[in-house]
Amino acid sequence: MDTIKQYIEKNKNRFITELIDLLKIPSISADPAFSQDVLNTADSIMKALKEAGCDKVELCETPGYPIIYGEKIIDPNLPTVLVYGHYDVQPADPLDLWDAPPFEPVIKKTELHPDGAIFARGACDDKGQMYMHVKALEYMTSEGNLPCNVKFMIEGEEEVGSESLAWFVPKNVEKLANDVILISDTGMIANDIPSITTGLRGLSYVEVEVTGPNRDLHSGLYGGAVANPINILSKMIASLHDENNHITIPGFYDKVENLSQEERNEMAKAPFSLESYKNALDIDDVYGEEGYTTNERNSIRPTLDVNGIWGGYTGEGAKTVIASKAYAKISMRLVPNQDWEEITTLFKSHFESIAPDSVKVKVTPHHGGQGYVTPIDSIGYQAASKAYQETFGVTPIPQRSGGSIPIVALFEKELKSKTILMGFGLNSDAIHSPNEHFGIWNYLKGIETIPYFYKYFSELHK
Amino acid sequence: MDTIKQYIEKNKNRFITELIDLLKIPSISADPAFSQDVLNTADSIMKALKEAGCDKVELCETPGYPIIYGEKIIDPNLPTVLVYGHYDVQPADPLDLWDAPPFEPVIKKTELHPDGAIFARGACDDKGQMYMHVKALEYMTSEGNLPCNVKFMIEGEEEVGSESLAWFVPKNVEKLANDVILISDTGMIANDIPSITTGLRGLSYVEVEVTGPNRDLHSGLYGGAVANPINILSKMIASLHDENNHITIPGFYDKVENLSQEERNEMAKAPFSLESYKNALDIDDVYGEEGYTTNERNSIRPTLDVNGIWGGYTGEGAKTVIASKAYAKISMRLVPNQDWEEITTLFKSHFESIAPDSVKVKVTPHHGGQGYVTPIDSIGYQAASKAYQETFGVTPIPQRSGGSIPIVALFEKELKSKTILMGFGLNSDAIHSPNEHFGIWNYLKGIETIPYFYKYFSELHK
Structure with a gap:
């Protein structure tokens, strides 16, 4: 994996351009007016997976939008990573609050993203984070250092409840068989404080x-x-x-589930400034359930x-x-x-x-x-933690997220494997809001970190 | 006035056609997109007043929409009736709940209007009711039996608060000098139970x-x-x-103002069926302030x-x-x-x-x-009561309305005269709602009754 930095340096402009092209398609699954755009995005994902080195790519019909399945099986005896992501996006309204049109991506610097961020609906959630995995695969296949098998399952209804995925997964247990599921559809605390999401709320x-x-x-x-x-x-x-x-x-x-005081104390160690939080949202006060802190209110409650x-x-x-x-x-x-x-x-x-x-x-x-909690003693979590240490230079913090990826609980039930949530976005990236964006540094850091997960997961799996 | 019935019989088709033409113009004062239509309606009113026999008709500019003033002064020594009405209408949305487009009037029979009703935004509120006065004037001038002077003041901002009228009236006290103000912008209990509105709520x-x-x-x-x-x-x-x-x-x-039990008992005598009221609205129960009846809740509270x-x-x-x-x-x-x-x-x-x-x-x-209450012992009220007796055959019931015509209190303050509210619409005519309509029987009955008001008011004023 020691060539990853150079590979990114050489290809980063193309990586950005490809993502921008993907972001131009308004794949809003909630609104039937955009159905052709959702379908066009599915086609783009197929093409991207083929180009990244998948041996087999399929458009799987469902009662709703298609699921794109891709795989590269190098040895049936090696472990298999299943990557999940989604190609649909949230509706963009209120449109008048966007500084630039939501489907005409622009790159702008921000305080938290001094190297620039791509502003567009779906930039972070989830096209940008999903595409990191496609580009990480491209690196591993083109450099010949993919250490295990990989499967991709990219759906088009995450923002409307993943109904077709819930229909698809139980019917394709064998096809989807894997040793760990890898998802980038969450965030981390800050660019210098990486974190791995260990819990999701249900919805x-x-x-x-x-x-x-x-x-x-x-x-x-x-x-x-x-x-x-x-x-x-x-x-x-x-x-x-x-x-x-x-x-x-x-x-x-x-x-x-009522967390013990010990667990709550552990949570409270995560860096957090109430003052910055309030300033960032321009509010005079927070508001929520009596007896719980802000970080508890939006994660464990x-x-x-x-x-x-x-x-x-x-x-x-x-x-x-x-x-x-x-x-x-x-x-x-x-x-x-x-x-x-x-x-x-x-x-x-x-x-x-x-x-x-x-x-x-x-x-x-x-x-x-359903909600979901993942243990931090699994080899999946350990591999992810080592990957972050390699590229960020620090141990990531395990963190409960307030968001929901309802399908994760279903994966565990049907596919009997744990999910690792390696998110590279920031809470301030305005997902689901006007001016959604994704830092270019974060995008490239994700592409850099993912191959190390494959490496350490394959090593630990032996 | 004994020729009025024949005059209506001879001209009723034209009366209906003229009103329908007026209803086709979407004079929605709340929405700037319709401003040209509001202005076009003002022009139509000018034309109608001239044709009805006014000697002088003026378009009076204001900071907002113009006020149309018309007059026919036959003898300065005779009393003067000032007719007020408005040519603007409420917005028509939600459009999808209209059975026919709101500005394409259609005539349909209903249970309460077996002779047919004109369905259109403004049919009852207030184009139809205002136009009754224009046609009543036409009758009196063409038959040569107008017994007093008449002035018209028709505004275009009633549905948005009459701000320009409040600006106009104090500046034109002399021009508007009158002995009584006559308005048809309220309703009556039923076609066989005429009523005169004696109170309005403020807003x-x-x-x-x-x-x-x-x-x-x-x-x-x-x-x-x-x-x-x-x-x-x-x-x-x-x-x-x-x-x-x-x-x-x-x-x-x-x-x-807290009404005495005696006054409340008097009010309670007005015919009212809670069962019919609930059935007409398709509700299982009414809802309102404890301690008051339905008719009190929507009038004196x-x-x-x-x-x-x-x-x-x-x-x-x-x-x-x-x-x-x-x-x-x-x-x-x-x-x-x-x-x-x-x-x-x-x-x-x-x-x-x-x-x-x-x-x-x-x-x-x-x-x-402001709200308004009018006394029932004034000659204006007595003249109106006698007019209804003449054409309906029964004495009208004095009734407080829950609605508001905020400008009435201002008229009393600035012009020192009382307002008589002779309304011919029904509560079920759906003013401010989809499928607003005005019974053709009511429209013609209004035209028939108004000249008698002029007659009795002139007689009582001597």
Whole structure:
């Protein structure tokens, strides 16, 4: 692996250009208007895997968007790494908050990225991080030092719940057989403080609809006499947290894993400045569940957030109307042991039960997934840790993430292997937000670190 | 006036066609995109007033949309009726709930309108009701039986707060001098139960913005640790009513007029079926302030309704985002003695005070107006009552309306005259809602009744 630095130096401009080309395709899986773009991105991934040295690349049809499978099997007796990533991206709105159009990538320097960062939807999540693996494979195949077998499984529905992947994996257990799963779809603490994600939160995402009168009404003639669905929805949402910001859904916390004080003390050692955190977000104060620190609130504790709300007149000026309907999209981040389907059911019954007789309520589950915790004594984790030590010069910190990759729990269940989450993005990279970006230093550092994982994993596996 | 029935019979098709032509112009004052249409409507009104027999018609420029003034002075010694109406309309959205496009009027029969109703935005509020007066004038001038002087003042900003009218009236007190003001911009109980509106609620309309983090955030990475502006806005809105649905803004009820039990008993005599009311709106229960009936809640009691709310992701599918901002449009209907500017100030200070430190709140007042009560012993009211008796065969019921025509209080203050609210629409005509309509029977009945008001007012004024 000692030639990796030179290989990157020689090819880095091409690596950047190739990623930029990929980022130009608006592969928004949530919006059917972009379906052809999602399909075109799948084609690009196939091409990239072939060029990187895969012996076999397949477009696997599913009930939704295709899954791209690629493999290079050098010896059936050697261990196999399965790389997972996704080629779809989040919707880009609100578009007016982007400094440059989300699908016309630009490179700009930032305080945290003095070498420049690529700004585009999907730059970090996950096209950039997924493509590091393609380029790391290219290095290993072209230099002839791939130490084990490799399989790729790149899907197009991660941002909408990975339903087709959940359908695909159990049907292809043999094809996907592996010794470890490697994913770069998380972040690290800072460029000088690498970390490996050891936990992910689960997710339950629902949409609610509150219907009052059968048509929009004049707020003067009816105001005060009929239930206003927006007022009622606000009241119902407000009641989902108590005065200590605990979630009030009965049974919600029943299976929540309570960390020991020792574990919490260990977590608290990770470098964190509340002042910088608040400054970066331009907020005067943080806000969350009583009794927990900021880093605990967004990693080891479950949460409930409204992701979108709408109803009534939202145009210019004033309209004195009582809307017939009000809507919200609500998601809950779950911690290990909370079952997302059970939580979805608890939410639905509770939300329906708190509606007054004067409205009708409909709860539609969108998608969800289980949380995940990975042990740090596995050879996968040890290999990753050694890889970071090689390229960053320091031991990475194990860290729980607040995000969700629901499919990871399914991988363990179906494929019986552990997942290693080697993320190279930063929290400030604005994934899911306007002006998403990915540091060029981080992109190249990822390409440099990944081959060492293969090396150490193969060595430790013997 | 005994020729009015024949005149209507002879001309009713033209009356309907002329109104339909007026309804085809989308004069939405709230949305700048329609400004040319608003101006075109003003031109149509000028033309209509000239054709109806006004001697002088003027387009009066204002800081906003023009006010159309017309007059026919037959004898300075005779009394003068000032007719007020508006040529602007409410926005038409949500467009997908209209059975036919809002500015392509169609005539359809309904249960309450067996002779057919004209369906279009503005059909009842207020183009149809305003145009009854134009056609009544046409009858009186063409038959030579106008018994007094008449002035018209038709504005184009009623649906956005009548700011230009409030600017115009004090500057034109002499021009607008009159003995009574006549307005048809309210409703009546039913086609066989005519009523005259004796009270209007005031209005305070504000827009609120809640800002959390300085950008949209990933709900996994930040969820639970920072204030979500949608959750906070919901909590703040929910807190504006207590468990008895009283409004919690300190000082809000201080000046509210409390009606005596006797007055409330009198009100309760108006025919009302809670069952029909619920059936018409397809609701299982009504909802409102404890201790008051439905008819009290929407007339003699002040209210607070959210007219629109929006924030975060509202598109197809799911996006796991914590929005940077959330917004709501909130209006309060006020009762006589509550000062709208004082209430706006109370709202603003209270709403700002209940925001947690973790968000910033901005409250922007939109517009407002005072409530109004008219005495039933005035000659204006008596003339109107006799007019209804003549054409409906029954004595109309005096009734407080929940709606607002903020400018009425200003008329009394500046022009020192009382306003008579002769409305011919029904509550079920869906003003401000999709499928707004106005019964053809009601339209023609209005044209028939108005000349009798002129007759009896002139007689009683002697």
